[in-house]
Amino acid sequence: MKVEVSPSLLAADFRFLDREIKQVSTSGCKYLHFDVMDGAFVPNISFGVPVLASLAGNYPLVFDVHIMIKRVLKYIPAFLAAGADIVTFHYEAFRKVEQIKKAVAMIHSAGKKAGISIKPHTSIEVLSPFIKELDLVLIMSVEPGFGGQKFDPKALEKIRELKKLIAANESQALIEVDGGINEITGPQARKAGANILVAGSYLFGHDDFQARVEKLRGE
Numbered sequence: 046m047k048v049e050v051s052p053s054l055l056a057a058d059f060r061f062l063d064r065e066i067k068q069v070s071t072s073g074c075k076y077l078h079f080d081v082m083d084g085a086f087v088p089n090i091s092f093g094v095p096v097l098a099s100l101a102g103n104y105p106l107v108f109d110v111h112i113m114i115k116r117v118l119k120y121i122p123a124f125l126a127a128g129a130d131i132v133t134f135h136y137e138a139f140r141k142v143e144q145i146k147k148a149v150a151m152i153h154s155a156g157k158k159a160g161i162s163i164k165p166h167t168s169i170e171v172l173s174p175f176i177k178e179l180d181l182v183l184i185m186s187v188e189p190g191f192g193g194q195k196f197d198p199k200a201l202e203k204i205r206e207l208k209k210l211i212a213a214n215e216s217q218a219l220i221e222v223d224g225g226i227n228e229i230t231g232p233q234a235r236k237a238g239a240n241i242l243v244a245g246s247y248l249f250g251h252d253d254f255q256a257r258v259e260k261l262r263g264e
């Protein structure tokens with residue numbers, strides 16, 4: 046099954062962002078993964094709205110924005126206004142299902158796609174109440190907060206479980222997998238049912254970017 050690749054900008058050389066992003070689109074990728082970290086939900090700070098606003102709309106790429114932040118409802122409007130095409134927030138940032146549905150509705154009312162991400166220790170079952178409303182589920186195969194970590198193989202069973210939940214609920218949600226994706230774990234995730242593979246350190250910083258993308262896509 047064909048998968049798409051969403052390179053994670055967190056691993057790019059920020060001295061040359063334009064060049065780095067151009068190689069993403071010339072290598073045939075449809076998506077650019079934009080990791081937002083607030084230093085509160087995760088123990089790291091990356092980049093945010095001003096950087097997104099300066100980049101979005103300038104490249105033929107879907108801006109796949111992964112917000113690892115505490116105050117999701119407060120900041121969704123800013124990421125939408127800055128040009129996010131997909132906004133994926135974390136299940137663990139909420140306590141009530143109604144609030145999650147509110148976040149999804151906010152994103153949809155802007156005509157954009159809504160995703161939810163779950164950390165490695167969060168089970169697939171928690172997604173049942175809103176799986177039908179989601180456009181994407183992001184399965185973290187590492188603890189969110191940093192690139193360059195090791196893929197947790199327990200994610201493979203979660204991908205298979207999620208695929209069943211999506212089918213059982215006639216959901217249109219895509220399955221995206223994020224963290225430690227490389228030439229070994231990428232094909233494993235693809236075989237388990239992933240539709241989109243996020244990769245940072247496996248792609249950026251290497252002179253065979255396109256060949257690496259093709260390895261992940263199984264070409």
Ligand code: DX5
Nearest residue numbers: 189190192193224225245246
């Ligand atoms: C981690 C981020 C991931 C990470 C991927 O919190 O959500 O997108 O940047 O980087 P690699 O592919 O190096 O694990």
Ligand code: ZN
Nearest residue numbers: 080111223243
């Ligand atoms: Zn991410």
